[in-house]
Amino acid sequence: MTKLYIDIGGTYLRSELVVGANLIKETVSSQAQGLLSYINHMVLKHPDIDFIGISYAGQVYDGRILFAPNINVDETNIKETVLSRYGKRLEIDNDLNCAVMAEAQYWQSSSVAALYVGTGIGAAVIDTGSLVRGSRNLSFEIGHIPYRSAPFLCGCGRDNCIELFASGSGMGKWLHHYGSDQCINLEQLKNSKIEHEQFVATEFEIALLHAAGTLVTLANPEFLVLGGGIVEKNPYLLGYLKKYLQLYALAPSLKTLRIELSQLKNGPLLGTKLLEEKYYG
Numbered sequence: 001m002t003k004l005y006i007d008i009g010g011t012y013l014r015s016e017l018v019v020g021a022n023l024i025k026e027t028v029s030s031q032a033q034g035l036l037s038y039i040n041h042m043v044l045k046h047p048d049i050d051f052i053g054i055s056y057a058g059q060v061y062d063g064r065i066l067f068a069p070n071i072n073v074d075e076t077n078i079k080e081t082v083l084s085r086y087g088k089r090l091e092i093d094n095d096l097n098c099a100v101m102a103e104a105q106y107w108q109s110s111s112v113a114a115l116y117v118g119t120g121i122g123a124a125v126i127d128t129g130s131l132v133r134g135s136r137n138l139s140f141e142i143g144h145i146p147y148r149s150a151p152f153l154c155g156c157g158r159d160n161c162i163e164l165f166a167s168g169s170g171m172g173k174w175l176h177h178y179g180s181d182q183c184i185n186l187e188q189l190k191n192s193k194i195e196h197e198q199f200v201a202t203e204f205e206i207a208l209l210h211a212a213g214t215l216v217t218l219a220n221p222e223f224l225v226l227g228g229g230i231v232e233k234n235p236y237l238l239g240y241l242k243k244y245l246q247l248y249a250l251a252p253s254l255k256t257l258r259i260e261l262s263q264l265k266n267g268p269l270l271g272t273k274l275l276e277e278k279y280y281g
């Protein structure tokens with residue numbers, strides 16, 4: 001049995017090829033190479049691949065890529081194309097949907113909201129053991145809830161998404177707006193003596209509280225699991241949310257809520273291993 005698992009984000013495409021008991025990992029740029037071209041390369045190299053699972057940082061519905069502003073898309077109808085061209089079964093889902101499946105399995109819970117903050121901010125929810133999908137698999141796109149106007153645009157085309165404040169790309173856009181193109185992390189911004197850098201960090205924290213409070217109020221999960229690159233590098237955000245979430249979420253929904261940091265190395269990639277079973281429908 002040979003299986004190919006792929007996690008594709010705005011910067012990297014990470015893959016794991018499982019050949020029997022062996023695991024081959026690879027990381028390439030997701031800008032330089034399209035997904036179909038990568039699969040083509042892997043299938044030619046490993047013709048015995050019998051399943052391909054993909055976690056995708058964009059909107060995905062019924063095996064098709066609907067929208068992915070940050071990724072090089074060389075084929076939208078990816079599931080059908082790979083099946084007709086190579087006779088291989090492929091399942092693809094949104095990265096947060098994949099992550100929350102892996103989180104629900106890790107925390108052994110049927111009621112989990114995952115909130116991941118990296119380049120973007122995303123959420124997904126498993127409620128009573130089922131992934132909440134919506135009619136077009138777009139549920140809980142928390143990054144694009146209206147928040148406040150910013151002097152620049154989100155990848156979706158609007159100027160008032162919460163992702164413009166509570167994400168790595170949002171912080172980068174604010175710093176660029178203030179004339180700085182340096183890559184500065186959240187901790188440095190918090191401790192900076194420069195007024196606009198402190199402002200960007202504070203705005204990030206408040207917007208994150210809004211996003212988490214909205215998610216918890218709407219989904220009423222047993223677990224709120226925080227993950228993604230910015231959370232991993234700033235674990236203080238766990239204590240921060242535990243302290244202040246009461247100001248942003250409906251009180252009864254906090255009563256039995258457990259807020260945890262993700263313990264998974266790569267939740268979205270782990271979730272691709274659950275796609276074959278269609279465990280969450």
Ligand SMILES: [Zn+2]
Nearest residue numbers: 144154156161
């Ligand atoms: Zn948006």
